[in-house]
Amino acid sequence: xxxxxxxxxxxxxxxVESVRRNMQQMQMDxxxxxxxxxxxxxxxxxxxxxxxxxxxxxxxxxxxxxxGFEIGDDIIEIRKPELIPDELKKLGISMPGKIGFEYDDMxxxxxxxxxxxxxxSQSVNASPVIRKARMVKTPWEIDQxxxxxxxxxxxYRRIRHCYKEDMTDIEFQIEIEKTLRLxxxxxxIRTSGNLxxxxxxxxxxxxxxxxxxxxxxTMGGSGADPSLPVGANGTTIHRGETVMVDVCGAFNGYQTDxxxxxxxxxIPKLAYKAHECSRNIxxxxxxxxxxxxxxSDLYEKALKIAEDEGLxxxxxxxxxxxxxxxxxxxxxxxxLPVVTSRSRDILEGNMTIALEPKFVIPHVGAVGIExxxxxxxxxLECITVFPEEIQxx
Amino acid sequence: xxxxxxxxxxxxxxxVESVRRNMQQMQMDxxxxxxxxxxxxxxxxxxxxxxxxxxxxxxxxxxxxxxGFEIGDDIIEIRKPELIPDELKKLGISMPGKIGFEYDDMxxxxxxxxxxxxxxSQSVNASPVIRKARMVKTPWEIDQxxxxxxxxxxxYRRIRHCYKEDMTDIEFQIEIEKTLRLxxxxxxIRTSGNLxxxxxxxxxxxxxxxxxxxxxxTMGGSGADPSLPVGANGTTIHRGETVMVDVCGAFNGYQTDxxxxxxxxxIPKLAYKAHECSRNIxxxxxxxxxxxxxxSDLYEKALKIAEDEGLxxxxxxxxxxxxxxxxxxxxxxxxLPVVTSRSRDILEGNMTIALEPKFVIPHVGAVGIExxxxxxxxxLECITVFPEEIQxx
Numbered sequence: 001x002x003x004x005x006x007x008x009x010x011x012x013x014x015x016v017e018s019v020r021r022n023m024q025q026m027q028m029d030x031x032x033x034x035x036x037x038x039x040x041x042x043x044x045x046x047x048x049x050x051x052x053x054x055x056x057x058x059x060x061x062x063x064x065x066x067x068g069f070e071i072g073d074d075i076i077e078i079r080k081p082e083l084i085p086d087e088l089k090k091l092g093i094s095m096p097g098k099i100g101f102e103y104d105d106m107x108x109x110x111x112x113x114x115x116x117x118x119x120x121s122q123s124v125n126a127s128p129v130i131r132k133a134r135m136v137k138t139p140w141e142i143d144q145x146x147x148x149x150x151x152x153x154x155x156y157r158r159i160r161h162c163y164k165e166d167m168t169d170i171e172f173q174i175e176i177e178k179t180l181r182l183x184x185x186x187x188x189i190r191t192s193g194n195l196x197x198x199x200x201x202x203x204x205x206x207x208x209x210x211x212x213x214x215x216x217x218t219m220g221g222s223g224a225d226p227s228l229p230v231g232a233n234g235t236t237i238h239r240g241e242t243v244m245v246d247v248c249g250a251f252n253g254y255q256t257d258x259x260x261x262x263x264x265x266x267i268p269k270l271a272y273k274a275h276e277c278s279r280n281i282x283x284x285x286x287x288x289x290x291x292x293x294x295x296s297d298l299y300e301k302a303l304k305i306a307e308d309e310g311l312x313x314x315x316x317x318x319x320x321x322x323x324x325x326x327x328x329x330x331x332x333x334x335x336l337p338v339v340t341s342r343s344r345d346i347l348e349g350n351m352t353i354a355l356e357p358k359f360v361i362p363h364v365g366a367v368g369i370e371x372x373x374x375x376x377x378x379x380l381e382c383i384t385v386f387p388e389e390i391q392x393x
Numbered sequence: 394x395x396x397x398x399x400x401x402x403x404x405x406x407x408x409v410e411s412v413r414r415n416m417q418q419m420q421m422d423x424x425x426x427x428x429x430x431x432x433x434x435x436x437x438x439x440x441x442x443x444x445x446x447x448x449x450x451x452x453x454x455x456x457x458x459x460x461g462f463e464i465g466d467d468i469i470e471i472r473k474p475e476l477i478p479d480e481l482k483k484l485g486i487s488m489p490g491k492i493g494f495e496y497d498d499m500x501x502x503x504x505x506x507x508x509x510x511x512x513x514s515q516s517v518n519a520s521p522v523i524r525k526a527r528m529v530k531t532p533w534e535i536d537q538x539x540x541x542x543x544x545x546x547x548x549y550r551r552i553r554h555c556y557k558e559d560m561t562d563i564e565f566q567i568e569i570e571k572t573l574r575l576x577x578x579x580x581x582i583r584t585s586g587n588l589x590x591x592x593x594x595x596x597x598x599x600x601x602x603x604x605x606x607x608x609x610x611t612m613g614g615s616g617a618d619p620s621l622p623v624g625a626n627g628t629t630i631h632r633g634e635t636v637m638v639d640v641c642g643a644f645n646g647y648q649t650d651x652x653x654x655x656x657x658x659x660i661p662k663l664a665y666k667a668h669e670c671s672r673n674i675x676x677x678x679x680x681x682x683x684x685x686x687x688x689s690d691l692y693e694k695a696l697k698i699a700e701d702e703g704l705x706x707x708x709x710x711x712x713x714x715x716x717x718x719x720x721x722x723x724x725x726x727x728x729l730p731v732v733t734s735r736s737r738d739i740l741e742g743n744m745t746i747a748l749e750p751k752f753v754i755p756h757v758g759a760v761g762i763e764x765x766x767x768x769x770x771x772x773l774e775c776i777t778v779f780p781e782e783i784q785x786x
Contacts (some may be wrong), residue, residue: 005619035587036590046619046620046621047607065605066605067605067713068712103505106500106587107500108497108500108505174574174575178570184617186617187570187593188621193500195441197429199579199581199592213458213459214442215441225644226437226438226646227646228439253621319461320460
C-alpha cells in the first residue's frame with residue numbers, strides 16, 4: 001500500500017514550496033505539522049503522524065497510524081513523536097535553530113509535548129505560515145474545488161424536488177442531505193477551531209433566520225436542540241416566508257460554499273429588493289476582486305451598496321449582525337482571508353473565497369446568495385454556477 | 394431570552410459540585426472553562442464564552458456570543474476574555490492563586506491568551522479534572538442517554554428496511570442516515586481531540602472492515618475518499634459478507650454508541666462463532682462491571698475469552714488491532730474511561746461506557762456488537778436494547 005499519491009506529487013511540491021517561502025519570511029528553519037488539515041494539505045493524505053518540513057531537505061513523513069504503508073527514506077513509521085529527532089539524525093538532518101509548531105491548531109498539551117522533543121530549538125507559531133500558504137490554491141486544488149462546485153450545483157438543481165407541502169425545515173433539510181450524499185458528498189464539514197459545529201449545513205426558514213447563535217456562521221438559526229444551536233429548528237415552512245439553503249459542498253477533501261433562497265408563495269417587495277441588492281454586491285465584488293485589491297475593499301463596497309439601498313439594518317443579520325461578508329474556503333470551511341473591514345490581506349490570483357452578502361427581513365426570513373470564487377486576473381470567477389433568483393418551492 | 398435552563402438547575406449544581414471536588418483534590422482555586430463540550434456540561438447551554446468556577450462562589454458565565462440573553466449577577470456579557478478579571482473584582486471574587494485551563498481541549502494560542510489574563514496566578518491543566526467529573530453522569534444526563542438509546546434502537550429496528558438488493562455500502566448508509574435524522578438524530582457526532590473525524594457513523598461491509606485507518610475507531614474502513622478515510626468505501630454488498638452498522642446515537646447533546654451486524658446470505662461458521670464470542674464477552678463484562686471493579690479487568694476478561702476461543706488473531710481487527718474494547722460516552726463519543734489493559738480507572742456507579750468487543754473475519758467482514766451501559770450496583774445495565782444476533786438483510 002503506497003502512501004504517496006503519485007498523481008499529485010508535483011502539486012504537493014508546489015504546496016511545500018509555498019510553505020517554505022512563508023517559513024523563510026519568518027526565518028523558521030523547520031515546521032513540524034501535526035493537524036489533520038495541514039497533514040492533508042502537505043501530503044494529500046490523512047494519516048495520524050507528523051510532517052517535518054525544513055528549508056533544504058525533502059519533507060519527512062512520520063506515520064503513527066495506520067501501519068503497513070510502504071516506507072522509504074522520507075516515509076518513516078514511528079510509535080511516538082519523541083522518536084523524531086533520532087530519525088532526523090539518521091537522515092543527516094540537523095536540529096533546527098527555530099522550529100514552528102501549529103499553535104492555533106493543536107492543543108496546549110500537544111504543543112508542550114512537541115516542544116519538549118526539541119529542547120534546544122526556539123519554538124514559534126507555524127499556524128499563520130501554513131494558513132497563509134493554503135490561502136492561495138494550487139492548480140490541483142482548484143480542480144478539486146471546481147469539481148465540488150459542479151456537484152454542489154447539481155444538488156441545488158434538485159432542491160425544489162426535495163420539498164413537499166407542510167414539511168418542516170428539518171424534514172426539508174433531511175431530503176436535501178440525502179440528495180447531497182447520493183451525489184457523492186462526504187457529509188462532513190471540516191472547520192478550523194471550536195467556533196463552528198454543524199452537520200451537513202443549514203436550512204433556515206422564516207424568522208429562525210433572526211435567532212442569534214453562538215457560532216461564527218453568518219446566519220444563526222436556533223437549531224433543533226439547545227446542544228447544537230444552529231440551523232433548522234423544526235418549524236413548518238409557511239407561505240410568505242423564505243427558506244435559505246446553505247449546505248455542504250464537500251466531495252473530495254475540499255469544499256465549495258453556496259447559498260440560494262427559495263420561497264413559499266409570495267413574499268414582500270422588501271425581500272426581493274434585498275435579494276437583488278445581494279446580487280448587485282456580488283457583481284461589484286466580482287469586478288473589483290482583482291489580484292492586488294484589498295480584501296477590506298470588498299467588505300466596504302458591500303456595506304456601501306447595502307447602505308445606499310437603505311438596507312443597513314437587515315444586512316448580515318438583524319438581531320445580531322455578522323461583521324464579515326465572506327471567507328476563504330478550501331480544506332476547511334473557514335480559511336483566510338476573512339472578508340471584513342479589519343482585514344489587511346491583499347487578494348492574490350488563485351485564492352478561493354466565498355462571498356455571502358445576506359439580509360434578514362423580519363417575519364419573512366433570510367435572502368441573498370453565496371458563491372465560491374477563484375481570484376483571477378480578470379476578477380472573481382464563480383465556481384458555484386446556479387441561477388441566483390429567489391425560486392418558488 | 395433566558396440562558397438558564399430552569400428545569401435542570403439542580404442537575405447543573407451536581408455537575409459543578411463534582412468539578413469542585415476534583416478541583417480540591419488538585420488544590421485548584423478556580424477553573425476557567427472555554428471548550429464547547431465543557432461549557433455545555435457546566436451550563437446545559439452552548440454559548441461562546443467562558444465559565445469561571447471557584448471553590449466558594451457561584452459559577453460565573455461570561456457570554457461573548459450570542460448577545461441578548463438576560464444577564465444577572467452570574468451571567469455577564471463580555472466582548473473579550475481580557476475583561477474577566479475586572480468583572481470578577483466587581484463581584485468581590487479574589488484572583489485565584491492556582492487556576493486551571495483546559496490544556497487538552499483548547500489550542501496553545503487560546504491557553505497562552507488566557508494565561509496572560511491571569512499573570513499572577515499559577516496555571517495548571519484543568520482538562521483531567523473536568524474529564525474525570527464528566528465520567529460519572531448525573532441523573533438528568535443518564536435520562537438523556539436513555540432517551541438516546543431508545544431512539545437509536547428504534548432506528549436499528551428499521552435498518553433492515555433500508556437495504557435494497559445490489560446496494561453499495563454508501564447507499565445503504567445514506568438510507569440509514571435519513572432514518573436516523575427523521576427519528577430526531579442531530580446528525581453531528583461530537584468528539585474530543587483531532588483523532589476522530591466522521592459524519593454520522595460507519596457502515597462497513599466485507600473486507601473493508603480490514604482496511605486500517607488513521608483514526609481511533611475500533612474498525613477502520615477506507616472511506617469514500619482519501620480525505621476522509623473511515624467507513625463505507627462504495628463497495629457493493631456481496632452475498633456471504635457481513636455489514637457492521639455503527640451509527641450516530643446523538644439526539645440531545647448526549648449520545649449512545651451501538652453496533653449491530655447484518656449479513657447477506659449465509660456466512661461461514663467462524664463468523665457466527667466470533668459473533669457469539671462477542672456476546673459472551675458482553676455477558677461476562679455485564680456481571681463483573683460493578684462499582685469498585687478495575688476498568689482494565691473488563692479488557693483482560695474480554696481478551697481471555699477471545700483467546701480461549703482461539704479467536705485472538707481476529708479480535709479488535711485483523712490487519713490492525715485496536716488496543717481497547719470500549720470507552721466512556723456522553724457529550725463526546727470518546728470519553729473516559731478507556732477500556733484497555735493500561736487503564737487505572739475504577740468503575741463507579743453512573744459511569745456510562747460503550748463496550749465493543751468486535752472481530753474481523755477475513756473475506757467475510759466484521760462481527761460482534763456494541764452496547765452502551767450504565768454502571769449500577771448490580772453490574773452493567775444496557776441502555777441500547779435491541780436483538781444482538783446477526784440478522785439477515
